[in-house]
Amino acid sequence: MLQILPVSELRNYNKVLDKVKKDNPVFLTKNGYGKFALIDIGDYDKFRVISISGH
Numbered sequence: 186m187l188q189i190l191p192v193s194e195l196r197n198y199n200k201v202l203d204k205v206k207k208d209n210p211v212f213l214t215k216n217g218y219g220k221f222a223l224i225d226i227g228d229y230d231k232f233r234v235i236s237i238s239g240h
Contacts, residue, residue: 186209187212188204188209188210188211188212189211189212189213189214189219190204190211190212190213190214191213191214191215192213192214192215192220192221194213195213201223202223205223205224205225206225207225207227207228208225208228209225210222210223210224210225210228211223
């Protein structure tokens with residue numbers, strides 16, 4: 186399920202971080218617009234390998 190939260194939710198950052206799972210990032214909005222993505226470190230590593238290899 187897509188998780189979209191206002192950045193103000195980071196006041197309770199442990200609650201927000203608990204929602205970040207493998208293949209399930211949390212997107213944060215600022216003033217109603219998408220601004221940040223919190224992703225699992227394993228997902229980040231996969232993304233990094235793909236972007237470096239150009240595939």
